[in-house]
Amino acid sequence: MKHSLSARTKVAVYGLLCVLSVPFVFPTWWMVTSSLKPASQIFAFPPVLFPRDADLTTYSKVFSLQPFATQYFNSAYIAAVVTLGTMAVSSFAGYAFARIRFPGQNLLFMVVLLGLLIPAEVTIVPLFQFFLKFGLINTHWPLILIPVFGAPSVFATFVMRQFFISLPAELEEAARIDGLGRIGIFWMIALPLARPALAAVAIFTFLHSWNLYLEPIVFLSSPEKFTLPQALTQFVDAYGGPMWNIQLAAATLTAFPVLLVFVIAQRHFIEGLAHTGLKG
Amino acid sequence: MLVRTKVATISPAETEGVGKKRLWTMAHQDALIGYLFILPQLAGITIFVVVPLVLVFWYSLHEWNVLAGNFDYTGLDNYRQLFADPVLPEILRVTGIFSIGLVAFNMSLALLLAILLNQKLHGIILFRTLFFSPVVVSLVAWTIVWGFLLQKDGGINGLLAVIGVEGPNWLRNETSAMVSVIIVQVFKNVGLNMVLFLAALQNVPGELYEAALMDGASRWQQFLRITLPLISPTVLLTAIITIVGSLQVFAQIAVLTQGGPGTSTTVLVYYLYQQAFQFHLFGYGSTLSILLFVIVAILTFAQWQLRKKWVFYEA
Numbered sequence: 032m033k034h035s036l037s038a039r040t041k042v043a044v045y046g047l048l049c050v051l052s053v054p055f056v057f058p059t060w061w062m063v064t065s066s067l068k069p070a071s072q073i074f075a076f077p078p079v080l081f082p083r084d085a086d087l088t089t090y091s092k093v094f095s096l097q098p099f100a101t102q103y104f105n106s107a108y109i110a111a112v113v114t115l116g117t118m119a120v121s122s123f124a125g126y127a128f129a130r131i132r133f134p135g136q137n138l139l140f141m142v143v144l145l146g147l148l149i150p151a152e153v154t155i156v157p158l159f160q161f162f163l164k165f166g167l168i169n170t171h172w173p174l175i176l177i178p179v180f181g182a183p184s185v186f187a188t189f190v191m192r193q194f195f196i197s198l199p200a201e202l203e204e205a206a207r208i209d210g211l212g213r214i215g216i217f218w219m220i221a222l223p224l225a226r227p228a229l230a231a232v233a234i235f236t237f238l239h240s241w242n243l244y245l246e247p248i249v250f251l252s253s254p255e256k257f258t259l260p261q262a263l264t265q266f267v268d269a270y271g272g273p274m275w276n277i278q279l280a281a282a283t284l285t286a287f288p289v290l291l292v293f294v295i296a297q298r299h300f301i302e303g304l305a306h307t308g309l310k311g
Numbered sequence: 312m313l314v315r316t317k318v319a320t321i322s323p324a325e326t327e328g329v330g331k332k333r334l335w336t337m338a339h340q341d342a343l344i345g346y347l348f349i350l351p352q353l354a355g356i357t358i359f360v361v362v363p364l365v366l367v368f369w370y371s372l373h374e375w376n377v378l379a380g381n382f383d384y385t386g387l388d389n390y391r392q393l394f395a396d397p398v399l400p401e402i403l404r405v406t407g408i409f410s411i412g413l414v415a416f417n418m419s420l421a422l423l424l425a426i427l428l429n430q431k432l433h434g435i436i437l438f439r440t441l442f443f444s445p446v447v448v449s450l451v452a453w454t455i456v457w458g459f460l461l462q463k464d465g466g467i468n469g470l471l472a473v474i475g476v477e478g479p480n481w482l483r484n485e486t487s488a489m490v491s492v493i494i495v496q497v498f499k500n501v502g503l504n505m506v507l508f509l510a511a512l513q514n515v516p517g518e519l520y521e522a523a524l525m526d527g528a529s530r531w532q533q534f535l536r537i538t539l540p541l542i543s544p545t546v547l548l549t550a551i552i553t554i555v556g557s558l559q560v561f562a563q564i565a566v567l568t569q570g571g572p573g574t575s576t577t578v579l580v581y582y583l584y585q586q587a588f589q590f591h592l593f594g595y596g597s598t599l600s601i602l603l604f605v606i607v608a609i610l611t612f613a614q615w616q617l618r619k620k621w622v623f624y625e626a
Contacts (some may be wrong), residue, residue, distance in 0.1 A: 036430060044430055051424065052441045054498050059448060061466050062456040074464045120351045127348035131341055143352055146360050148611060150559045153600045154363035154578045156370060156593050161363070180355020188352055213344045242450040244562035249588060260451035264566055275459050282452035293447040297440045300447070304503070305510040 059286070066090075066280035073276055089280045097262055098255045099281065106259040106285075109174050110240040116179035117187050118229055118237045125191025126217055130203070140192075148187030151177075152245065160251055173250045174258070178240055187232045194228035195221060231303040241289065259285045364604070370597035377591040384572035389598040392412035398574060398582075405489070406578045410557040412493045417553055418546070420497060428505070429512045439509075450499065454566045457495040458482070461567075485575035488568050492576050496563055500556075504549045511545035512538065551614050555607055579603055 036044065065073050067085040093099050127133075128140050162173045178184060198221060206216045222229075247261040254265070263285060266277045293300055322456060374385045393399065428439050445453055460466040461481035468478035481487045513539060523533045539546075561580045564570060570585070576581035577585075587596025 036432075043431060044427060048438045051427075052438060054494075055442050055445055055502075057466075058456045058460060058498075059444065061460060062452070065459065073459075074462070075362075082472065098312075124352035127345045131345035131348065132338075133342035133345035136345070139349060139353060142361070142406065143349075143356050145364075146356050148603060148608060149360055149364065150555070150580070152559060152561065152583060153604045153607075154367060154371070155361065155584075156587050156597050156600065157363035157366035158359065160366070161358075168345050176355075177359050180351060181359030182356070184352065184355065188460055213341055217348075222508065225360060236481050240449060242562075243582070244451055244565070248565075260449060261564065263455055273455075273458075278455050279459060282449070282455050286448045286452045287412040290444065293444065294440065297436075297443070300505050301439065301443055305506040 057123075059290070060288070062279050063283050066283045067274060068276065070276050072278075089276045092113050092277050093266070093281045093284065096277065097257075097265060099262065102257045102259055102262040103284070105171065105256065106241060109171055109258060110206055110237050113178045113240040114233050114236045116175070117184045118232055120179055120184050121187035121191045122225065122229065123186045126192075127219055128188070128197050129195035130198070130221070131213070133229060142189060143185055146182035147160075149182055151182060155184075155245065155249055161246070162250065167251050169251060169256055170250075171232055171256065174240075174246055176241065177246065178236070178243075180219055182239075183236075183239060191225065191228055194225055198224060208242060227303060230299060234300060234304060238289075242290045367597045367600045367604075370594055371601050375592070375594035375597075377593055385594075389595050392595060393598050393602065400575050402577055402579055402582045405574065405576060406558070408489060409493060409560070409578050410554060411575070412489070413496055413557045413560075414550065414553050416493060417497045417501050417504060418550065421501050421508050421549070422546075424501070424505045425508035425512055428509055428612045439506075444507055445499045446502045448499075450562055451566060453499050454495060454563045457491070458567050461491050482568055483572055485572055488572060488576050492560075492563055492567055495567065496557075496560055499563075504553065507545055507549055508542065511542040515541045545615070547614065551611060554610055554614075558603065558607060558610075579606070 064080070064082050066089060067073075067087070068079065068082045069086045070089075072079060072082070124282050128136065128143075158173065158177065159168075162168055167173060202220060202224075203216050211219065242260060243258065244260045247258045251257055251261065254262070255272070257265070259281075263278060263281050264272045264273075266281060268274055372384060372386060373382055373387050374388065375382045424442055428435055428442075462468075463480040463483070465481075467481070471478040479487045481491045519537050519541075520533055523537055528536065558578075559580060560578065561584065564576055564578060564581050565584075568576045569583045579599065580603065583596055583599040586592045586599060
């Protein structure tokens, strides 16, 4: 609907956009500013939208009450390993399903797609038993192995397959005439071209791992093993009530780096996800 | 290359045989590489999806209390318990309301935002960034902030009080608790559907609107007759993803309401978690897993069937 708009309509659209952006922006603003307020002020009335003097002691408490730096590291390295692992697994599988012919291909692809149908919650009990048998409860292995090889990576494989299908066949034929074998074609021709799809896979895989909540609370039990989402909910007082300002400070620390990367690279984020992420 | 050099020295019949054999082995080699490439994914799906799915069914035929340490085959007893469970109808009602409310609100808001963002205006990218930003905020961080905002004396009631409205204790009242968990989830992820709709809107050829304009079609008619049919594949795809996703919402409920007050926000996934990991009833928990699986499977199947009737245009 690319008509040029009249001035009145323009004002109306801008007004609507501003009103609609409140519930998207205000929570983040409120999180950051409230984390800087002393505990006595966070429920003040009328609400303090711009705190005057920042109180940073809350932030030091985040690190003294829990091994927060370790938890931060846990989340970061798990997300990094899961992202790289998923990119590898899904580009191999996606390429093979898209461009190589082998017997049983369609059936095997259906089996793999089963992963899209099955929420993690359905299989959490047997997976818990499985890792219990191998003595891997309260380790990070389940949080790495399940996403990289299990159901969560299927979506990535699907995206990669859709991308590789769209590559023109002449490209591979030309490479074959130049003497490249199958692996050479994959590695030197197809994979470099797949960068946009890989970027989309990397973004949603990272976010998925970074947000994971059910699996950590099922598999992990000691604070120094916790990941961030789980750690955030552990800042509670003796009665189990949340210590709001500390939770908000920890939440700010958790959200900030990803938000920063997003603001810098928002175009790649959004367009990558929109165009390669889900087409087809 | 090898084949070609041989052509000069040996008879045509032999060449054919050699060529075939070479092709045959090349195809074989290629297939072997194919299998190797899918091996990690296939092995992973077998170990982490197929076998667990079979095991869940097997577990669901047992009475298995982890604390009591028993694991007794009881046949279909858990399924009888499932149908007799006095809480379950309530859980399913809550799950249904949550999913329908979430999908309806999410899809309509996403479409509205996408249409607004599709206008040629300065600074529109800024708004796109703002609407999308909650997607990248850590889920639990986002939920905690909203939990804080929704307290009785929290930010939302504070803002309402400024204009003279006394807000409810959002998370302690059955209706408003359900509204709250839906809203928190929608604002978190509506940006994803929004950009998908936006991409679809931008793919609608402009000439169609020009032609419609010449025929004297109103904006609303253009939307109903051109835009909506052309973006229907995207609408369907996002509907599937959103509905299946709504059945997996766990963290938000665990952090905001713990399924309460009462069971007013206990969706099926949360009930399953409670039974299995809080009450240690793995057998019954597995039966609930099977129920969840069946629901997801039916929904997905129904939507793929609907697709034939409903989708006018394939991208």
